[in-house]
Amino acid sequence: MHRIFVAASAAALVPLAATNVSAQVSTPATPRVGSPASQEPVGPPAPTSPPNAPLLVPRDGPLPGSLTLEQALDEAQARSPAIIAARARVEAADARIRQAGFRSNPELSLEVENFLGSGELSGFQGTETTVAVNQRLDLGGRRQARVAAARADLLVERLRLSIAMADLARSVREQFATAVTARERLRIATENEDIARELARVAGILVQEGRDPPLRAVRARSAAAQAAAELEAARAAELASRGTLASLFGVAEPPESVVGSLLDLGARGFDPEQSLEVRLAEAERLRAEAEVGREVAGARLDPAVGLGVRHVRETGDIGLVGGVSLPLPVFDRNQGNIAASRANVRAAEANLSNARVSARVRARNAAINVEAAAARVEALELAAVPEAAEALRLAQLSYREGRATLLELLDAQNAYRSAQTALVDARLAQALATAELGRIAAQ
Numbered sequence: 001m002h003r004i005f006v007a008a009s010a011a012a013l014v015p016l017a018a019t020n021v022s023a024q025v026s027t028p029a030t031p032r033v034g035s036p037a038s039q040e041p042v043g044p045p046a047p048t049s050p051p052n053a054p055l056l057v058p059r060d061g062p063l064p065g066s067l068t069l070e071q072a073l074d075e076a077q078a079r080s081p082a083i084i085a086a087r088a089r090v091e092a093a094d095a096r097i098r099q100a101g102f103r104s105n106p107e108l109s110l111e112v113e114n115f116l117g118s119g120e121l122s123g124f125q126g127t128e129t130t131v132a133v134n135q136r137l138d139l140g141g142r143r144q145a146r147v148a149a150a151r152a153d154l155l156v157e158r159l160r161l162s163i164a165m166a167d168l169a170r171s172v173r174e175q176f177a178t179a180v181t182a183r184e185r186l187r188i189a190t191e192n193e194d195i196a197r198e199l200a201r202v203a204g205i206l207v208q209e210g211r212d213p214p215l216r217a218v219r220a221r222s223a224a225a226q227a228a229a230e231l232e233a234a235r236a237a238e239l240a241s242r243g244t245l246a247s248l249f250g251v252a253e254p255p256e257s258v259v260g261s262l263l264d265l266g267a268r269g270f271d272p273e274q275s276l277e278v279r280l281a282e283a284e285r286l287r288a289e290a291e292v293g294r295e296v297a298g299a300r301l302d303p304a305v306g307l308g309v310r311h312v313r314e315t316g317d318i319g320l321v322g323g324v325s326l327p328l329p330v331f332d333r334n335q336g337n338i339a340a341s342r343a344n345v346r347a348a349e350a351n352l353s354n355a356r357v358s359a360r361v362r363a364r365n366a367a368i369n370v371e372a373a374a375a376r377v378e379a380l381e382l383a384a385v386p387e388a389a390e391a392l393r394l395a396q397l398s399y400r401e402g403r404a405t406l407l408e409l410l411d412a413q414n415a416y417r418s419a420q421t422a423l424v425d426a427r428l429a430q431a432l433a434t435a436e437l438g439r440i441a442a443q
Helices: 069-079 081-100 142-208 214-247 276-298 335-400 406-441
Strands: 002-008 107-113 128-136 266-270 304-312 317-325
Touching: 069 081, 069 142, 081 142, 128 317, 142 214, 142 276, 142 406, 214 406, 276 335, 335 406
Parallel strands: none
Antiparallel strands: 002 266, 107 128, 128 304, 304 317
16 A cells, blocks of 8 residues: 655644545545655544534635734635635525424415305305315425435535645745745845946946946946836735735735745645545536435325314304325336436446546646755755855956956856845745645645
């Protein structure tokens, strides 16, 4: 048995749709792919149930001034209109279970006979009045079938709530990583603008002293102007990224800053067969089967019984009246709805097979992407960025001593900036890949 080891944490993983989901949805055991199962998962286990008290009113008020990833995840779950709507749908499905368990209401009937006729039946002298109560017996497993279908629908809605929470968590992680990346790009652009401005000042002094030709000063001022333009663009991008992050919470005003790390996930074992998509497909298959049971029960005979009291005006006598009515399934035997529900079962089975294959492929690809991104980050952190920084330091010393040209210094500066930018981009790619893997691992 093998497992895929994925990113997961207590805040990261979406709660299970219900404590009884695993009991209602069964999936066959299949081989797991990835790292050996002998490896111990790291990190706390995922929660097993959603909050008991549904939050149907979103949190209001401003966001924290300095927003961490953990705070962002919490704010999103408490504020997102999509989560509020999904919770309301779960509550509605739960109410439908109660409704499905009710018997049909009795019917009260009043019948008056033999009035306004002719002869002895003229006027109201010969009337016979009957007051009766009629009740459908709801036989043939109708009520049980309705309740089973409603419970299956509740399971589907709970899983859809978990999927909505997992999708939101992934979006928050991705946008938070984008905002942190924009912050780092702004820092790099600020440093680069400071260096370019200082370089332009030094180049101007050297030109005035006759040590460099005027073209060198023009080149340095041009680089400084370009760095200033890049700085303004970085400021705008950083502000926009915080605004987009706030929009995930349904808030128009962005937080003042994002702080902390891009990642909140650690290694944890994961079985693709237990992904939310597979469990939802299995729940939809169970719901389709429950619909078949309800439609078959609806085709069975459903008699009604009645009991009433009859009053004969002419004699003043009172008597009981009883009766049974039974529909005759001559034309409508619910055959169309039964055939449709059975076709839905076949469609749900096909969707379940597709979901299982898709879950395995997505999990494997996401794990590969996380490993590749982590390797790229490590290579840039340990080699590329330090070497580019040392090359820039040596180029600056050589330029001040007159042993290097301005172009050589600008090349070293651009190389260092490119290495820093590549590291920032690699960390963003790692965060995005980890967020995707965490989404797939959500159960």
